Amino acid sequence: DSGVTQTPKHLITATGQRVTLRCSPRSGDLSVYWYQQSLDQGLQFLIQYYNGEERAKGNILERFSAQQFPDLHSELNLSSLELGDSALYFCASSVAGAGPPTDTQYFGPGTRLTVL
Amino acid sequence: DQQVKQNSPSLSVQEGRISILNCDYTNSMFDYFLWYKKYPAEGPTFLISISSIKDKNEDGRFTVFLNKSAKHLSLHIVPSQPGDSAVYFCAASYMGSQGNLIFGKGTKLSVKP
Numbered sequence A: 001d002s003g004v005t006q007t008p009k010h011l012i013t014a015t016g017q018r019v020t021l022r023c024s025p026r027s028g029d030l031s032v033y034w035y036q037q038s039l040d041q042g043l044q045f046l047i048q049y050y051n052g053e054e055r056a057k058g059n060i061l062e063r064f065s066a067q068q069f070p071d072l073h074s075e076l077n078l079s080s081l082e083l084g085d086s087a088l089y090f091c092a093s094s095v096a097g098a099g100p101p102t103d104t105q106y107f108g109p110g111t112r113l114t115v116l
Numbered sequence B: 001d002q003q004v005k006q007n008s009p010s011l012s013v014q015e016g017r018i019s020i021l022n023c024d025y026t027n028s029m030f031d032y033f034l035w036y037k038k039y040p041a042e043g044p045t046f047l048i049s050i051s052s053i054k055d056k057n058e059d060g061r062f063t064v065f066l067n068k069s070a071k072h073l074s075l076h077i078v079p080s081q082p083g084d085s086a087v088y089f090c091a092a093s094y095m096g097s098q099g100n101l102i103f104g105k106g107t108k109l110s111v112k113p
Helices: none
Strands: A005-007 A010-013 A019-024 A031-037 A043-050 A053-057 A064-068 A074-078 A087-094 A111-115 B010-014 B019-025 B032-038 B045-051 B056-059 B062-067 B072-077 B086-093 B107-112
Touching: A005 A087, A010 A019, A019 A087, A019 A111, A031 A074, A043 A064, A043 A074, A074 A087, B010 B019, B019 B032, B019 B086, B019 B107, B032 B062, B045 B056, B045 B062, B045 B072, B072 B086
Parallel strands: A010 A111, B010 B107
Antiparallel strands: A005 A019, A019 A074, A031 A043, A031 A087, A043 A053, A064 A074, A087 A111, B019 B072, B032 B045, B032 B086, B056 B062, B062 B072, B086 B107
8 A cells, every 4th residue: 555545446427528536645745746547558647746836747638637735635637528538547646756766656546537 | 759668568477587577768868767566456666766877776586777878778577476467667757857757658577376
């Protein structure tokens, strides 16, 4: 158990809908990262937050947005969903968002999103 | 355009033998390389890392080798155990990336008893 929790574990929805994925980081971790793993793809970095502020953006679609709240949990909002958005969405957390070697990312178990 | 490539989707090895997982990269700015291990229905877990200024890092049964001139790294597992059966992801980061990791597609390792 990494200490990072993600809810829900599974989500099935229809095209055009909007969903919210939730992540609670490990206790003491200030930075949260979101990754997407599509079929046969590696994990693609989407966005990073540090202590409530957006720190870096990756290949995140405009239909997607995220935020980190004062209690440090984070939410990833996906809207106008398309079939291609079906994927595993992972949240990771780290203490400082500084990267290796001092700052290890710990991953949650992921949320599997299926868009029908 | 994939900056981190794992060209072997799967690898099967006998228990007790050596497992060698390979990874190639294209970005010369990468200064840290990591291996993550993932079991089904779980998130990736950090396994071992190596700085670009080193060519080898060892941790128990796991050793990572880095060949900068070839832009290639490999993970050696000796001896392989059935519990090592998992998907292994190679990842890289560079200074200024805020710690964000660029992952390969993964290699599924099966260790047969």
